[in-house]
Amino acid sequence: MLDFMKNVPELPIADWTSNFTDWLTDTFAFLFDPIKNQFGDFMEFTADKLAAIPPVIVILIVAILAFFVSGKKFGLAAFSIVGLLLIYNQGLWEELMFTFTLVLIASVLSVIIGVPIGILMSKSKTAETIITPVLDFMQTMPAFVYLIPAVAFFSIGMVPGVFASLIFATPPTVRLTNLGIRQVPTELVEASEAFGSTASQKLFKVELPMARSTIMAGVNQTVMLALSMVVIASMIGAPGLGREVLSALQRAQVGTGFVAGLGIVILAIIIDRFTQNVNKSK
Amino acid sequence: MVAKIEVEGLTKIFGKKPKRALELLQKNKTKDEILKETGNTVGVNRASFSVEDGEIFVIMGLSGSGKSTLVRLLNRLIEPTAGSVWVDGEDLSTMDEKTLRETRRKKMSMVFQKFGLFPFRTVRSNVEYGLEIQGVSQEERKEKAMTALELVGLKGYEDMYPNELSGGMQQRVGLARALTNDPQVLLMDEAFSALDPLIRKEMQDELMDLQENMKKTIIFITHDLDEALRIGDRIALMKDGSIVQVGTPEDILMNPANNYVEKFVEDVDRSKILTAHHIMKRPETIDIDKHGPRVALERMRQEGLSSIYVVDRKRNLKGYVTADDASEARKKDIRDLQEILTTDVPTVTKDTPMHDIFNAIYDSSVPIAVVEDGKLAGIIVRGAVIAALASDSEVTLDHA
Ligand SMILES: Nc1ncnc2c1ncn2[C@@H]1O[C@H](COP(=O)(O)OP(=O)(O)O)[C@@H](O)[C@H]1O
Numbered sequence A: 001m002l003d004f005m006k007n008v009p010e011l012p013i014a015d016w017t018s019n020f021t022d023w024l025t026d027t028f029a030f031l032f033d034p035i036k037n038q039f040g041d042f043m044e045f046t047a048d049k050l051a052a053i054p055p056v057i058v059i060l061i062v063a064i065l066a067f068f069v070s071g072k073k074f075g076l077a078a079f080s081i082v083g084l085l086l087i088y089n090q091g092l093w094e095e096l097m098f099t100f101t102l103v104l105i106a107s108v109l110s111v112i113i114g115v116p117i118g119i120l121m122s123k124s125k126t127a128e129t130i131i132t133p134v135l136d137f138m139q140t141m142p143a144f145v146y147l148i149p150a151v152a153f154f155s156i157g158m159v160p161g162v163f164a165s166l167i168f169a170t171p172p173t174v175r176l177t178n179l180g181i182r183q184v185p186t187e188l189v190e191a192s193e194a195f196g197s198t199a200s201q202k203l204f205k206v207e208l209p210m211a212r213s214t215i216m217a218g219v220n221q222t223v224m225l226a227l228s229m230v231v232i233a234s235m236i237g238a239p240g241l242g243r244e245v246l247s248a249l250q251r252a253q254v255g256t257g258f259v260a261g262l263g264i265v266i267l268a269i270i271i272d273r274f275t276q277n278v279n280k281s282k
Numbered sequence B: 001m002v003a004k005i006e007v008e009g010l011t012k013i014f015g016k017k018p019k020r021a022l023e024l025l026q027k028n029k030t031k032d033e034i035l036k037e038t039g040n041t042v043g044v045n046r047a048s049f050s051v052e053d054g055e056i057f058v059i060m061g062l063s064g065s066g067k068s069t070l071v072r073l074l075n076r077l078i079e080p081t082a083g084s085v086w087v088d089g090e091d092l093s094t095m096d097e098k099t100l101r102e103t104r105r106k107k108m109s110m111v112f113q114k115f116g117l118f119p120f121r122t123v124r125s126n127v128e129y130g131l132e133i134q135g136v137s138q139e140e141r142k143e144k145a146m147t148a149l150e151l152v153g154l155k156g157y158e159d160m161y162p163n164e165l166s167g168g169m170q171q172r173v174g175l176a177r178a179l180t181n182d183p184q185v186l187l188m189d190e191a192f193s194a195l196d197p198l199i200r201k202e203m204q205d206e207l208m209d210l211q212e213n214m215k216k217t218i219i220f221i222t223h224d225l226d227e228a229l230r231i232g233d234r235i236a237l238m239k240d241g242s243i244v245q246v247g248t249p250e251d252i253l254m255n256p257a258n259n260y261v262e263k264f265v266e267d268v269d270r271s272k273i274l275t276a277h278h279i280m281k282r283p284e285t286i287d288i289d290k291h292g293p294r295v296a297l298e299r300m301r302q303e304g305l306s307s308i309y310v311v312d313r314k315r316n317l318k319g320y321v322t323a324d325d326a327s328e329a330r331k332k333d334i335r336d337l338q339e340i341l342t343t344d345v346p347t348v349t350k351d352t353p354m355h356d357i358f359n360a361i362y363d364s365s366v367p368i369a370v371v372e373d374g375k376l377a378g379i380i381v382r383g384a385v386i387a388a389l390a391s392d393s394e395v396t397l398d399h400a
């Protein structure tokens, strides 16, 4: 049935992609190299500083924040204390700090990049039509694939990990920012215009506040996706809990793998409840 | 004097082929035909009218007739396909963005059907919005917002959030917000339609009270004839995007321009249910057996009347005298009322339906007499007919 295809040579898509990536690497080396070095240093520095704080203080701060963020309830605070103590007890504290740094920085960057793109999409039909399939592509491509150009651009370590996370984790923020703004009731947009708002007044005084909880739902998803990249990113040398899981896998050590995995779960739950509650409060 | 708002040939076509649709409109194709042929919807079709300073101009029509579109063309929330809007002689449709923004900030503001309040702002902060975006200082904003809130009777609620208030109160906030930057023109799109009937009536009354002092130019949209009759100085009736008639409430009721308007007016059911009995009031009279022209004149002056009904001792209707005739008679020193009495009196009975009263009252320069067994039971003044149409409950309560 596909006989006619015999006359069509195999398209060299793989070669094209490689060539394109090589070209990017060479052409933008002046950009990638400083990012790799300085940004890498910055991340190391942050993680080291975090790790240098006595764990008991970190745990206390997290517990207090949890108490207030969850509307003065003890549940989340108690969970945070027990969970973090367990991680400390298992000797994974430093790994936890690395993982947290990676997730934090990847998420912050995702939001900084994602929200403006989402706003652009909500304002322009054309932008929406172009960006939506790109987002679909970014999310459905297996996350491992991003590791390859990440390594090409940034070699190994935390920086390519953040880069791969960014690509994988940004789409929800973009999507939900767009959705949130488009869902603002027409009357409110009209009200803001009818009183003579400029475009930016409309955006900052009405649309973004109205879209806030939808955007936060997107941010929550972004953070969770960034966290899920932690294990994957460890394959290109990103330090942290993921690396423990990976090495346990390579050595078939079920117990060690489970403990490191449990650490990730605890971190995930704490982060998830935090971002959700921030959304609910006010 | 130049009209406050002058609208000419204003047209809005929703869809991808406005040019084509516009051509078809010129050929007098209907909204339906144009929709079939081009897939475009005619929102507003070549509307022309003018609104005077200080007037309440009501735009009325069934749902989908284009009222909301029309009112949004007036502040250009919707870009017109053709035609123009002049506000104080300035053409809104060619204004650049900055001038348009200034006009919206200073000259006109809007009240919305579902209130359009910002849920994350307090009542006061909602009311301050218009000034806030103009960069007015906090103290001034607060002061003006509080004044506006007091005006609509919401003092003490300033720190609450919109969802903590009832519908009526929320719309008061909407009104206060629109009044805070002291605009000359208020656009109100079905502002009271979402409220239940009692609250709605209350709001109508309040709006009219406010208007007594404010003398704003108000464009008021409604799909409800009662509401239109109650508050409109003039009413424009819309159908399928076109304005089919513009006139005073009386014009619309008495001389419907076409079947459509007539249908609309007929829908005022109470015109059939209500009778003279419901809307008559106690008459000022003089007694032909006791009084002369001098007393008649004095009584008319006291009550501010231009004519007065004359009865005998048993309240049998004799006729009426006018102020002119009475003053003439006094000059000539005529003592007997009989000599200046007009006996050709428009009369109805207590159970004459409202429908028939219309015709009688518009041919008559004096109030209509309601007569029972030859006795004067009451009189009906022109205003009462309109008022009754607009509000049956009030009348029935009074006379039940
Ligand atoms: N944004 C829009 N796009 C397409 N058609 C619209 C739009 N807004 C209104 N219309 C159409 O224009 C006509 C008038 O609508 P509208 O002004 O909302 O009527 P009303 O306020 O009298 O109920 C209707 O046929 C409606 O379907």
Ligand SMILES: [Mg+2]
Residues within 6 Å of the ligand: B067, B068, B069, B190
């Ligand atoms: Mg409408």
